[in-house]
Amino acid sequence: MLEPLNPHKQPFQPGEIALVGAGPGDPDLLTLQAFRFISQADVAVYDRLVSEEIMALLPTDCEKIYVGKKQADHKVPQERINEIIVEQAHLNKRVVRLKGGDPFVFGRGGEEALHALASGVSCHIVPGMTAASSCAAYAGIPLTHRQVSRACTLITGHVQSDGSLDLPWSALKDKQQTIVFYMGVKTLSIIVEQLKQAERSDDTPVALIQRGTTPNQKLVKGTLSNIVDLVAKHNIKPPTLIIIGDVVKTFEQASLANLGYLAANK
Template structure:
């Protein structure tokens, strides 16, 4: 007879953790959109929060999981059009904490990867507000995986670089293009639609072939996922023809050629893949 004491399973253990303290802020990554990619700790915190400050990249499916009694405050941002200025968001987090609320700052992807989570954490420290950070699956990893693109591969890409395609206050996009154009790597541009002409011009000017494969992924991991494969030479035309809108990732590199054979269906939808591009060899694998 088995007399060993019952051990809590991992989910029971996670959900039984101490709740957020009043006056504390949790900066939480919600992942790229599919609620199945939410971490256990993120789920625990959004179900305990008194106030949730969220942005537009948090999917409706994830918002359905939050504490139904929580105060919901939308501070979503769109490229070139901020719903709430970042400075006001910072102040809001402090005010909610001072009012002894249990606060979750819920952000799409990972809060410390192009999510301005670092700026918010600095402001909380300056104002003596206790906080914690919960990482999330960043959009690059989630969207690429769902589209059949391994960001690294021993044969084609020995490194991956995450790059912001948008600068603060519309500053010019000044990057180390020589390094980005080097072979055997994958480049993922966040928020890069507006600066697609610059990305094409600078990468090709620094030696990257105009035939280099490129993937565009809009709202990846969600039922609204929209993906197309093209080349650097045809990137701008593809964006216009396919009507891509933010949030869209631009993935540049030879690993994109694997997409056709490795892509999985987006949640709730059948698998789909654009017509084979001339840059792809038969079967979608690199020639």
């Protein structure tokens, strides 16, 4: 087991839950804190986007419970997931709730932590690298850039139960604001139309990053005027991150010869 670099860190005790962010896919992006909790797990309740390499770090005798979701396909409802992690903790196990990205960024970590605490179970929160910063960096896209973008807004692209995508669209019209949509491929046509109505120009740059930070990463760039057609042309599927704003063009005129990983993955 990896010893904590900070010896005053609270230990992971039997009967406790750790909500652990596994990052966006590349196991190199796993934090030391996340690895420390993973290496002590008696049971792991894990999501669909946790990579095989990270799952392989669990102890050999760790029980694994899959509760993964796809858009509009939740085989295990969230309420049941909340119950499972508490039930396992009540069996005096060290429970790692293993999530892609960060538990508190569109990961429902808040709901699970509140349920654990309401059930009298201690809960550790272990942040992870979220897809917005990780996938953007691997694609050579800074989310903010001086004189180009002074703000970044993270948004979920999931529709409501009535099929609507109710967002403050008028607040997203600032040209110097980067917009990042998680889980937005299936609603991209709505996103594009609403941003145009909010006075974002047709030539606003857009990047699609499919399976970012993994060996299967695919990067497609376009504009609001053609990005919906490019999804079909390049067969873009979830999980895909959508980045909208002038930062998408930051490195287009630069030589990639000295950009290391970016050059290798151009």
